[in-house]
Amino acid sequence: MVNYETVVGLEVHMQINTKSKVFCECSTQFGAEPNINTCVICTSQPGAIPILNKKAVEAIVKTGLALDFNINKQCTFARKQYFYPDVPKNYQITQSEPPLCSRGKLTISVGGKEKVVNITRIHLEEDAGKLVHEIGSRKLGYSLLDLNRASVGLMELVTEPELSSPEETLEFLTELKNIVGYLGTSECSMEEGKMRCDVNVSIRPVGQKELGARVEIKNMNSLSGIRDAITYEVERQKEVLESNGKLVQETRLWEAEEGVTKSMRSKEGALDYRYFPEPDLVPFDLPDSFIEELRKQIPELPKARKARFIKDYGLSEYDADYLTSTRTIADYYEGALNYSKDKKVLAKPLSNWISTELSAKLNAAKVCISESPVSSQNLAKLVSLILNGTISGKIAKTVFEEMYEKSSDPETIVKEKELSQISDETVITKMCEESIAESPKAVAEFRSGKERAVDAIVGLVMKRSKGQANPQIVNRILLEKLKV
């Protein structure tokens, strides 16, 4: 039996994070009322002419610089022609040759192994509008056209066919999303359609140099869908080859509900886009100063930040991974650390609070950490209160609840509710003595050798102190008293 290897290449479309569209002044706001964000340019009225949004070019060059691309100084545009109602001009303004960025790379790690994936190009183009064929579950007998998204800027990134499994593909996309998120050049939200993917899949016998017939799966918009589609497609292609069939270059669509890909068009049916240079946008050269200015704006990227977190804060690989998984989490974390004098002491407990309590709350409420009701300063204060023994970890959870609800300061809460921990030994001794007196049964059990019976008495003391007694001191004093 022949062993096959999987070859995957990606075309990733990411919506560029700019306030206005790429060729007009309309807003890019997501979820607006249909056709509100439109003008004579993006609805293609007679006489309208595109105007290039400088910020969109900046976003692409910045992304290219972060991914080790060569930046092509000559900026040119082309018309890609095809008829479809969501493309009002019936051509899309895009870049042909040269794209803004050529030959970049991204390093991914799968199963502990690092791999450099080469990226062919990144170019600038405009998005299409949206056709609506149904409202809810009701199929319409007609189609509605919403042009809010028409002419929103897109960056299209094309990789070399170098990914060799669904895992690598997902890792590439996750890493790409992360970097682009750090740069702020795209929000990359697949749910909002701000990141979409065409996935090229082929297989070939292990050792063969030539690529097999390529199948392009169009318009994927979820990571799990991409994983399932590649897995399905690889199996399908193997079956075809093993039953002595022949694979053809074609475009297929992923039917998520059925879990299969279906043929859309073959190579013969491929469209001739009749590209030609866009006469309305004259080619121009990007000044070196423009590119250098953008280079300066590139922030510390996730890999470097993770390494620094491990080195400077003594975090584990696992914790550092989580904290640098998005720029907002990392910024929040470092923001909190900045409020502490001894960062190394605060580092680990703060990391735990963010990855457990805070993220659970935020996820449940679908709130981004940058909009967290608990500010990074207040979370740092809370952890400090635990570390200096003012409150117990248990009380801290109660305080945190209140902080989250009311966006308030932990010190104030502790003060107002008199929640600070009781560490005064005379007070605790008194409470211990009273509790021992009330628990003859537990005392007898303890003295007959059942050491765990002390827990019941600890519970009683904590109840008596409304949870504020320092549990370590309570434990120590109780044991002293009982062992006498």
Next chain:
Amino acid sequence: MIGAKDIKTKICLGEIRSVDTVKDHFKRIKKTDPKVKAFLRLSEENALNQAEQIDNKDRKNAKCGLLEGVPIAIKDNIMVKGEGMTSASKYLEHYISTYDATVIEKLKEAGAIFIGRTNMDEFAMGGSTESSAYQKTANPWNIEYIPGGSSGGSAAAVSAGMVPFALGSDTGGSIRQPAGFCGIVGYKPSYGLISRYGVCALASSFDQVGTFSKTVVDSALLTSVIAGKDYRDPVCEPKEGIDYVRDIDNPNILKTLRVGIPKQLLDYKTDAEITKYFNDATNKLKLEGVEIIEIDIPAYRYVPALYKVIMCAEVSANIATFDGIRYGYRSPNGRSLNDEYAKSRAESLGYEVKKRILFGTYVLGAKNYHRCYHQAQKVRTLLINQITAAYKKCDFIFTPATLQMPVKFGDILPEECDLFLIAANLAGLPGITVPCSFTSSCMPMGVHFMGSRFSDAKLFQVANAFEKISEFDTDKYPIL
């Protein structure tokens, strides 16, 4: 009849009223346009209201616009907010503009009065105004003949004295050719001098708005108003506030001028009288001290072919937006999306438009792109290089406006008739047609000066100087 510049001055001085001027012109329109059919739509009521507002201004204190109270006609491919804009196509029969073109904004600011919209070839595709979906416009000098095109309506309206001046658009001679046929001045600016924003695109890399008038000075005046930078047209150069009228009377301009005549002129069959009167015009220039130089631009011979390839390619993309989906004609017979596209276009676009779409689609096809479109762009560069080299020897290139006289309706002009005009579009250069003589058929003919890029101010000076020595009577109007 007086010209635009004098009308404006008299209105600003309070010597005449704009309302009377507008009424006079409508009187002339009502008398002559039933024969000429230059206008697709008139807006008399609006024009009179506008004129009245201007007359009601306190003349002592009011600022006087550059075109205060002067009537103007607009080619029907330019957007005027709230007005129809058909581009003489059935497709846009009921289309209403939602915004003002930049040139319209500027005209409004200058106080111009919009009289009506002029006929044209459908989407400006043609050289006779016969491809209009609505009507055929006649040459006012002989109504059995074509006025030329595509801006035939504007040319005929100015020629017949219905308006002192008019706007047109020129992609491949569409202003200068009908101006030549109708015996008036027609000017196409350097590419990028006047904003294209709001002008229905034909071939984006050639399109320019330009002017028609009886005299050179009125074209210069109109250009002073509508030219200038516009961020809404990325090809528009950052030149602003140039007054093309101020220095137009340069008494010494001809004394040191070097004018080049391409020897390629001899390669084409030219009307005998055109040759004769062109030679007369050349001699008049010589007498004024102009140095006449023979120049050699072999690439002229490729002009018709490369113009057709590039223009049609751009047309095929520009016209694609007229698909029946968002506005314009939608066929009631469509059975599927593609069927609706096909029928909406088939039922509403004319023969010439379809022909150019097909040809443009062909030359951009993957199999033909390099052989046709790309090759044409290379030849275009060759032409530009040869013209640039010629300008080292001369200041302006001088040719007849057209190589043939206008034909009767239905007759076809030879392809190379306006070759020397199209070269200006291909190279982005300014060109102006100035009338020079009447031929034995009692129809006028003109000459064409083409300058280097952004030599527009000097071009007006030269054209103005030629107008003065040409002995052509600019006060003469056709009898209608």
